[in-house]
Amino acid sequence: MPDAHLKVxxxxxxxxxxxxxxxxxxxxxxxVLDALHWIQGHAAPDLAVRWNCKAAKCGSCGAxxxxxxxxxxxxxxxxxxxxxxITVEPMRAFPLIRDLVxxxxxxxxxxxxxxxxxxxxxxxxxxxxxxxEDVERVQEYRKCIECFLCQDVCHVLRNHETERPFMGxxxxxxxxxxxxxxxxxxxxxEYLKDSGGIGYCNITKCCTEVCPEHxxxxxxxxxxxxxxxxxxxxxxxxxxxxxxRGGRSGGAKAGMELPMLHGSPPPDQAPD
Amino acid sequence: MLQAPxxxxxxxxxxxxxxxAGGAGLRAAIEAKIAGADVGLVCKSLxxxxxxxxxxxxVAAAMAHVAAADTWQxxxxxxxxxxxxxxxxxxxxxHAMEAPDRVRELEYWGAVFDRTADGRILQRPFxxxxxxxxxxxxDRTGLEMxxxxxxxxxxxxxxxxxxxxxxxLVTGHAGVSGAVGYWRTTGQPISFPARAVVLATGGIGKAYxxxxxxxxxxxxxxxLAYEAGAELIDMEFxxxxxxxxxWPPGVRGLLVTEAVRGEGGILRxxxxxxxxxxxxxxxxxxxxxxTDEEAAQWVExxxxxxxxxxxxxxxxxxxxxxxxxxxTEVKEGRGSPHGGVFLDISxxxxxTVRRKLPSMYEQxxxxxxxxxxxxxxxxxxxxxxxxGGIKVDADTGRTAVxxxxxxxxxxxxxxxxxxxxxxxxxxxLVFGARTGAAAAAFAADAAEPYMDPVQVQTAVGALGAPxxxxxxxxxxxxxxxxxxxxxxxxxIFRLESDLDDALSGLAELRRxxxxxxxxxxxxxxxxxxxxxxxxxxxTVSEAIARSARQRTESRGAHSRLDYPATDDAHWGALNTVxxxxxxxxMSVATAALPPMSDDLRGLLRSGDH
Numbered sequence: 008m009p010d011a012h013l014k015v016x017x018x019x020x021x022x023x024x025x026x027x028x029x030x031x032x033x034x035x036x037x038x039v040l041d042a043l044h045w046i047q048g049h050a051a052p053d054l055a056v057r058w059n060c061k062a063a064k065c066g067s068c069g070a071x072x073x074x075x076x077x078x079x080x081x082x083x084x085x086x087x088x089x090x091x092x093i094t095v096e097p098m099r100a101f102p103l104i105r106d107l108v109x110x111x112x113x114x115x116x117x118x119x120x121x122x123x124x125x126x127x128x129x130x131x132x133x134x135x136x137x138x139x140e141d142v143e144r145v146q147e148y149r150k151c152i153e154c155f156l157c158q159d160v161c162h163v164l165r166n167h168e169t170e171r172p173f174m175g176x177x178x179x180x181x182x183x184x185x186x187x188x189x190x191x192x193x194x195x196x197e198y199l200k201d202s203g204g205i206g207y208c209n210i211t212k213c214c215t216e217v218c219p220e221h222x223x224x225x226x227x228x229x230x231x232x233x234x235x236x237x238x239x240x241x242x243x244x245x246x247x248x249x250x251x252r253g254g255r256s257g258g259a260k261a262g263m264e265l266p267m268l269h270g271s272p273p274p275d276q277a278p279d
Numbered sequence: 280m281l282q283a284p285x286x287x288x289x290x291x292x293x294x295x296x297x298x299x300a301g302g303a304g305l306r307a308a309i310e311a312k313i314a315g316a317d318v319g320l321v322c323k324s325l326x327x328x329x330x331x332x333x334x335x336x337x338v339a340a341a342m343a344h345v346a347a348a349d350t351w352q353x354x355x356x357x358x359x360x361x362x363x364x365x366x367x368x369x370x371x372x373x374h375a376m377e378a379p380d381r382v383r384e385l386e387y388w389g390a391v392f393d394r395t396a397d398g399r400i401l402q403r404p405f406x407x408x409x410x411x412x413x414x415x416x417x418d419r420t421g422l423e424m425x426x427x428x429x430x431x432x433x434x435x436x437x438x439x440x441x442x443x444x445x446x447x448l449v450t451g452h453a454g455v456s457g458a459v460g461y462w463r464t465t466g467q468p469i470s471f472p473a474r475a476v477v478l479a480t481g482g483i484g485k486a487y488x489x490x491x492x493x494x495x496x497x498x499x500x501x502x503l504a505y506e507a508g509a510e511l512i513d514m515e516f517x518x519x520x521x522x523x524x525x526w527p528p529g530v531r532g533l534l535v536t537e538a539v540r541g542e543g544g545i546l547r548x549x550x551x552x553x554x555x556x557x558x559x560x561x562x563x564x565x566x567x568x569x570t571d572e573e574a575a576q577w578v579e580x581x582x583x584x585x586x587x588x589x590x591x592x593x594x595x596x597x598x599x600x601x602x603x604x605x606x607t608e609v610k611e612g613r614g615s616p617h618g619g620v621f622l623d624i625s626x627x628x629x630x631t632v633r634r635k636l637p638s639m640y641e642q643x644x645x646x647x648x649x650x651x652x653x654x655x656x657x658x659x660x661x662x663x664x665x666x667g668g669i670k671v672d673a674d675t676g677r678t679a680v681x682x683x684x685x686x687x688x689x690x691x692x693x694x695x696x697x698x699x700x701x702x703x704x705x706x707x708l709v710f711g712a713r714t715g716a717a718a719a720a721f722a723a724d725a726a727e728p729y730m731d732p733v734q735v736q737t738a739v740g741a742l743g744a745p746x747x748x749x750x751x752x753x754x755x756x757x758x759x760x761x762x763x764x765x766x767x768x769x770x771i772f773r774l775e776s777d778l779d780d781a782l783s784g785l786a787e788l789r790r791x792x793x794x795x796x797x798x799x800x801x802x803x804x805x806x807x808x809x810x811x812x813x814x815x816x817x818t819v820s821e822a823i824a825r826s827a828r829q830r831t832e833s834r835g836a837h838s839r840l841d842y843p844a845t846d847d848a849h850w851g852a853l854n855t856v857x858x859x860x861x862x863x864x865m866s867v868a869t870a871a872l873p874p875m876s877d878d879l880r881g882l883l884r885s886g887d888h
Contacts, residue, residue, distance in 0.1 A: 137394055
């Protein structure tokens, strides 16, 4: 089998980035992460790569392979024309740490602002009975492995183009999993609208396309949440009803502001 | 590096420091926080990526949702029988009694398990369990658990140190006083003074070439505890999971969940023989189906949600037994093209397979071009789990070092000589919670920790040393040689002469390690990080080899070619014990198993199912 030719981004913030080139011997069934490990073990021991399970279950090894946000552990070399170089770059939406590793801590800060699961006070747990078909939609959201590829590809986050924060597809999926849980009692619609910036999503579905878990992010999570928000704020009957009832409020953890994602993308040096 | 790396040591004191943020560490941190302690949680990776995320099949708890006859007493007996009676009986008892509450608690915190027809948490069968007992979410149970615990920890406001490697524990005359490590993202040293420390670092799989474990599984907690003066018990018992992927090469060792067999998967050799019929131990033969027809009836009843009198298929024998069977089939020339055997679930309707085993379906389709709904998988044994570990008090997780606690895979005793599938997830919940509570209680009464500056300085100095050497061995080369050695000489079948060779080989690797050189800088440097992990891997590898040499019998996951019999008269009630001598050398001894109460002993004899 011929060697694969990889062009791998190297660099740190404040330094001039570059693409180092490596010829990697190819075995059958090899994935891009295998090639990166070969490089670490034989050519560049300090190549920074974040990974854990190597089985597409932990979501650590996201990078941009030939420009496409991908899990490197499930991106097969056999899907590429090995006559051509394969370019591997870090996720561009997040600040660079070094080489292929980016600072994704912003995501963890966003997560803290979402009101947690809120079970009812008046229904004892022994009486929680749900049918499988009732939980399957929630289980779809909970398949998320937090690879943040959807955040990376989302143009709202990637281009840093909004003045107010946007939580991004990953946390819309997480919120959907809470909002549509059979017995959750919290109402996160105000949070979604005002803090989460759900209105910024203009449903281009790029997130759905890159999701390695095949979660239908736009259709099954974001659009239903947008409808719920619209019902609350823009449906006059619902608006009056909420006023009469007093409404369930909140949805954000008290006193927590959603932070902005500030990018520091690596130097924009095209792989020649 | 152009900019000067931050080298000033950061100091972050806590009442309770939890090292490791998989299921056990998260559960311990939650319980300690609820008890009022100020908790710090340190993990080598990002939060939510720990190895628990890879657990697939389910969490074992006798909730009796599927088989009304199931009880904690039967779960206790199954666990002890699976562990060849070498388990700490008190741990096995607490585990069986408390697992149902710990699982229900996850649901209360937002976990969404698969459901029975009457709307309760569904349970599936697994090897060695008398009844369907594993609460699950398809075949991604670990993800559901870790995300639920992670969300709970976030809601409680626990301080998390992500991508932070701990390299040393600091001790004093009053016991443990904290830990030293460094931030992987900057290379900056960090010191954690702590009144109590909980080790929850998981296993040791990276000592072997073929493993289902990620890079994080480098025996950190076992080695840290050993160096601090705690004992390691039963380190010879390393679980080789029977079914890992064998092809393609890049995924060799990747786990194929036991749930495939739990849902009816059949093992065959290249001649099409269902070989597990010939490997069932005589004394347990009557627990398994007698014919293909009876096994098929059992699978049929399972998929229609009915209870049945049919007994379980032979593939649901315990892991140690199935792993040896597959190894033997391959060794005797009846293996599959890539050196495994065939595991077939494709006789079930495709939509059933995709619904019950979605991530296995994806894993084989995407990584091996195999559609498991239309044809068999190829599988073989893979290093998966270590039953042995830090010796702890059953009720509290306390080690021999005051203030030092351990929970989950890093602790020994719970699983004896062989762990049943599903019992690790329940283990980490039950003992994570107990240990977190005990550590918080200890911390509440403990004095301000005194961090011996000499130990801290030595640990910080050791961090920089591999980067400052001009020459020395590449850590990746040392790791390759270590994995090759352990795979060849301390694998499924062991022999005294091999173990002697292993020990001398390990001594040579230790010499090479002492002058290992990491190139590059301090920022997110994986080669540099590997040097510290190799330190721990070399310690646990020596502990495994010494314990394996000591135990001159075969029991559970420990198979000696030169001592093939199980020697109950001599070894039936003895743990092997590893400790650090005054001169720093490793010594191995034996100690009597903790005694079993008459009540518990009675449970082992009762034959009701």
